[in-house]
Amino acid sequence: MSLETYKPADVRDAAAAYAKLEKSKAEIAYKNTAEPLASMGATHWNVRPDIYRESQHIAINLTGGTWNSYFDHPEGFWRDYTSVDHWYKAGRGDPLPEHLGDAAVAWILGEHTGAMPVEWLIWWGWWIIPADGLGWRPYNGWQGDHKGKDGHIHITYRIKR
Numbered sequence: 001m002s003l004e005t006y007k008p009a010d011v012r013d014a015a016a017a018y019a020k021l022e023k024s025k026a027e028i029a030y031k032n033t034a035e036p037l038a039s040m041g042a043t044h045w046n047v048r049p050d051i052y053r054e055s056q057h058i059a060i061n062l063t064g065g066t067w068n069s070y071f072d073h074p075e076g077f078w079r080d081y082t083s084v085d086h087w088y089k090a091g092r093g094d095p096l097p098e099h100l101g102d103a104a105v106a107w108i109l110g111e112h113t114g115a116m117p118v119e120w121l122i123w124w125g126w127w128i129i130p131a132d133g134l135g136w137r138p139y140n141g142w143q144g145d146h147k148g149k150d151g152h153i154h155i156t157y158r159i160k161r
């Protein structure tokens with residue numbers, strides 16, 4: 001199956017769903033300000049095209065799972081277009097097994113990272129900002145600890161200049 005023909009059912013209506021969300025952006029932003037503990041944003045797949053291709057590759061060849069972004073991802077940062085979460089087969093909320101995530105992270109941060117520079121990545125209770133050279137550090141659990149039942153890889157890619 002080629003990357004171009006791989007489309008999870010949910011992806012097909014993503015553009016329409018995102019357009020609808022855009023209309024209510026101001027309203028949602030206000031709600032998030034007023035209720036900081038409100039549930040996280042709606043799922044979408046509207047990411048930069050090269051990130052879309054990269055995410056499909058990772059899901060098909062490395063995790064065997066799914067990926068998505070969401071509205072205001074991560075909350076307060078508005079990096080939806082350059083941020084992705086990798087979950088397991090059933091989609092957002094289906095925990096990714098540790099060994100599969102480990103393999104994907106090794107690839108993402110390995111030799112491939114020159115093509116798709118990562119700004120920060122969170123996985124299994126740890127996070128890393130490759131540019132600062134400090135390596136892995138414990139993640140404080142803001143928006144979930146990303147391990148066990150919350151097992152998913154969060155990636156924010158660098159904005160191209």
Ligand SMILES: [Zn+2]
Pocket residue numbers: 073074083084085153154155
């Ligand atoms: Zn995330």
